[in-house]
Amino acid sequence: MIEFESIGIIHSPFRTLTGMPIQPAGAAGVPGTVEVNAEYRAGLQDLDGFSHVILLYHFHGSRGFDLQVVPFMDTQPRGVFATRAPKRPNPLGLSVVRLDRIEDGMMHILDVDVLDGTPLLDIKPYVPAFDAQGAVRTGWIESARRSVAEHQADDRFV
Numbered sequence: 001m002i003e004f005e006s007i008g009i010i011h012s013p014f015r016t017l018t019g020m021p022i023q024p025a026g027a028a029g030v031p032g033t034v035e036v037n038a039e040y041r042a043g044l045q046d047l048d049g050f051s052h053v054i055l056l057y058h059f060h061g062s063r064g065f066d067l068q069v070v071p072f073m074d075t076q077p078r079g080v081f082a083t084r085a086p087k088r089p090n091p092l093g094l095s096v097v098r099l100d101r102i103e104d105g106m107m108h109i110l111d112v113d114v115l116d117g118t119p120l121l122d123i124k125p126y127v128p129a130f131d132a133q134g135a136v137r138t139g140w141i142e143s144a145r146r147s148v149a150e151h152q153a154d155d156r157f158v
């Protein structure tokens with residue numbers, strides 16, 4: 001058993017799962033805030049030097065999982081670990097968002113694809129030299145007919 005406690009809460013304009021963006025790339029300019037619990041705020045020192053941050057969070061609105069899912073951007077079943085579906089054995093989400101500013105322990109972010117009230121588990125700076133890869137293959141997503149910005153969430157994972 002591994003236990004985590006949330007270190008804060010992610011706030012966004014999205015109160016229901018359906019109709020939301022499915023990735024930050026489909027949520028350009030959508031504002032949100034990250035309210036870091038008071039006891040962790042000292043850990044935000046120096047983060048304002050980074051334009052983007054990686055948020056790791058609990059898909060708290062997800063119950064259960066399937067090992068094969070039809071992803072939002074596809075019409076046929078895929079292994080859940082080949083997708084970003086929110087219903088997973090360990091319901092962890094990862095979003096790279098833009099960091100606008102930090103004020104009074106509150107991070108103001110943009111490009112948010114997260115449900116309002118989502119429990120935050122960790123924050124890391126996004127560093128292209130660490131995180132961006134050059135020659136990549138993107139599996140079934142290569143053949144997705146429409147771009148991520150043209151898809152919104154529906155009720156398939158509710």
Ligand SMILES: C[S@@+](CC[C@H](N)C(=O)[O-])C[C@H]1O[C@@H](n2cnc3c(N)ncnc32)[C@H](O)[C@@H]1O
Nearest residue numbers: 021022059060061062084086093094115118153
């Ligand atoms: C496809 S997931 C991708 C999230 C993240 N960028 C990732 O790759 O892990 C995004 C969808 O998850 C759902 N979602 C977002 N926040 C959630 C939460 N707290 N609990 C359950 N589902 C959530 C919404 O339907 C949203 O459109």
